[in-house]
Amino acid sequence: MRPGEDAPRTRLRGHELSAREVTVAYDGVDVVHAADITLRPGEVTALVGPNGSGKSTLLRTIARLQRARDASLTIDGDTDGLAMTARQFSLHVALLTQARPTPGGLTVRDLVEFGRYPHRGRWGRSDPDGPAAVGRALRLTGVEELAGRGAEQLSGGQLQRVWLASCLAQETGVLLLDEPTTYLDLRYQVELLDLVRDLADDHGIAVGVVLHDLDQAAAVADRIALLEAGRVVADGPPEDVLTPERLTAVYGIRIDVGTDPLTGRLRTRAIGRHHTRTERLGTTS
Numbered sequence: 001m002r003p004g005e006d007a008p009r010t011r012l013r014g015h016e017l018s019a020r021e022v023t024v025a026y027d028g029v030d031v032v033h034a035a036d037i038t039l040r041p042g043e044v045t046a047l048v049g050p051n052g053s054g055k056s057t058l059l060r061t062i063a064r065l066q067r068a069r070d071a072s073l074t075i076d077g078d079t080d081g082l083a084m085t086a087r088q089f090s091l092h093v094a095l096l097t098q099a100r101p102t103p104g105g106l107t108v109r110d111l112v113e114f115g116r117y118p119h120r121g122r123w124g125r126s127d128p129d130g131p132a133a134v135g136r137a138l139r140l141t142g143v144e145e146l147a148g149r150g151a152e153q154l155s156g157g158q159l160q161r162v163w164l165a166s167c168l169a170q171e172t173g174v175l176l177l178d179e180p181t182t183y184l185d186l187r188y189q190v191e192l193l194d195l196v197r198d199l200a201d202d203h204g205i206a207v208g209v210v211l212h213d214l215d216q217a218a219a220v221a222d223r224i225a226l227l228e229a230g231r232v233v234a235d236g237p238p239e240d241v242l243t244p245e246r247l248t249a250v251y252g253i254r255i256d257v258g259t260d261p262l263t264g265r266l267r268t269r270a271i272g273r274h275h276t277r278t279e280r281l282g283t284t285s
Helices: 055-062 086-092 108-120 130-142 156-169 185-203 212-222 245-251
Strands: 017-026 029-039 044-048 070-075 094-095 174-178 206-210 223-228 232-235 255-259 266-270
Touching: 017 055, 029 044, 029 206, 029 232, 044 055, 044 185, 044 212, 055 174, 055 206, 055 223, 055 255, 070 245, 086 094, 086 108, 094 156, 108 130, 108 156, 130 156, 130 185, 156 185, 174 185, 185 206, 185 212, 212 266, 223 245, 223 255, 245 255
Parallel strands: 044 206, 044 223, 094 174, 174 206
Antiparallel strands: 017 029, 017 070, 223 232, 255 266
């Protein structure tokens, strides 16, 4: 049984988050150039590209953690996301960053309850829906049995799930994930991406996720945005974006693309110098 399979339906409702003409500069130098991206309810959109291509910067900018030199941001087509207060925006959009410090002396439940902060408002007022939301988030992420354990006792994979549960307790319609599989072993990578897919399919969440692994992106995403040097050079279904010609040009190394005979998903393979080496057996000098 997958995590959260027998849990009641959540109150989550997906939102469409659309960013247009996003330009970001560091020290006067543009690092993201007029990028457009739309995250739709019930879809997973993966941002991929080489190191330094701007994918994490773009994600953080649409999460309003990074100031843009120019941008427009709308929610459900008519709400100005940049005009919202921080609290209003956090009722619509949650972000799981690459690394979060783990405060000592707190339990797993304590950390998940952090996600309720926009619902409590100023002065920590009461949050009658909080306990149910936290319980749902714990179940969905499969960490309910860890609720009373100290956060410092957790493995990296468990802790990543706990922080994801905190985002789910926030009860937003848009979830942004910045390289969520980094530092996780293979099992936790697969389980976390399965959960991301469940959130889109079963709960209608709009998910935007930065990934380095092209095969993971092809497996989990409905759409892929490929970035190069701060520009979105392709945006569409995996089979349209992840072509050998385009990937080879963007990554600067030969990349072959095929289909996995077991899953039917796209598979990529970067070809280095030693991958084409042939062994000469039985030769004599």
